[in-house]
Amino acid sequence: MKIYILLPVHNRCELTKRFIECLKFQTYRNYHLVLIDDGSTDGTSEMILSSLDNVTIIRGNGTWWWAGALQQGYEWIINNNISKSDAVLIINDDTEFENDFLEKAIRVLGNSQKAFLLSRSFDIVTRVVCETGVHVDWKKLTFNNASPEEEINCSSTRGLFMRVGDMIATGGFYPRILPHYLSDYEYTMRAKRNGIALITDESVRLFVNNDTTGIHIRSINTLSEFMTNFFHKKSSGYIISWISFVVLCAPTKFVVINLLRILYSIIFNLLRVIAGYMPLRNSKTYK
Secondary structure: OOEEEEEEEOOOHHHHHHHHHHHHOOOOOOEEEEEEEEOOOOOHHHHHHOOOOOEEEEEEOOOOHHHHHHHHHHHHHHHOOOOOOOEEEEOOOOEEOOOOHHHHHHHHHHOOOOEEEEEEEEEOOOOOEEEOOEEEEOOOOEEEEOOOOOOOOEOOOOOEEEEHHHHHHHOOOOOOOOOEOEHHHHHHHHHHHOOOEEEEEEEEEEEEOOOOOOEOOOEOOOHHHHHHHHHOOOEOOOHHHHHHHHHHHOOHHHHHHHHHHHHHHHHHHHHHHHOOOOOEOOOOOOO
């Protein structure tokens, strides 16, 4: 089984270089890197070409964001008639992994039918577990690591393995309405609705840098921070993404209440900023 690794990058050459070093020493060698370079100007592509032979580069102009980059990778898979029995790995460049990472993942995926396999994420500094799959509580619109008693009903795409056939069956991404955050949750939820299991395994481990992922404004103190949090595409609070996510994914009976919850969050934070009160808000949770 060959692995096609979809790696979106943008001007993080040093981080990407550490990722490539991990990839070079993998015990499982049957892989091809599809580098989706969205307008890097720091020599990222050139660095990778000098380090690896089995690379395809897709170049953008800096406007794709996460979902747009993955849509480019999805279309590359489709257009190159890749075998449906081969595997795809979607992964971030601010991650590191052990030498047998790919080998263990392929072993687990090979024993599973119609499944998306999520790597278990650990903080790169503390080695504390960060994600083992997510459970969404639609009554509260909250996201938590799924406990043993709870079902994984969505996951990130950070270290996500799948067969090509299952990716094609799920379809592409929605970069216009879900350009960055929540695009992964929508995608994996859609896969689950199509009968694809969301699984994880303790042997497939990924170490992540939690300080380099997107915009997270937890304390909105100024109007500028308010605008960035709710209206910047790279922000985890981007309002268009939240509305799109709820409309596309929420059970019908929870759509209106959650849209009202999002509206309340915007008005509440704006009024507090105007009044000079500095609230502490969890940018990934609307209450």
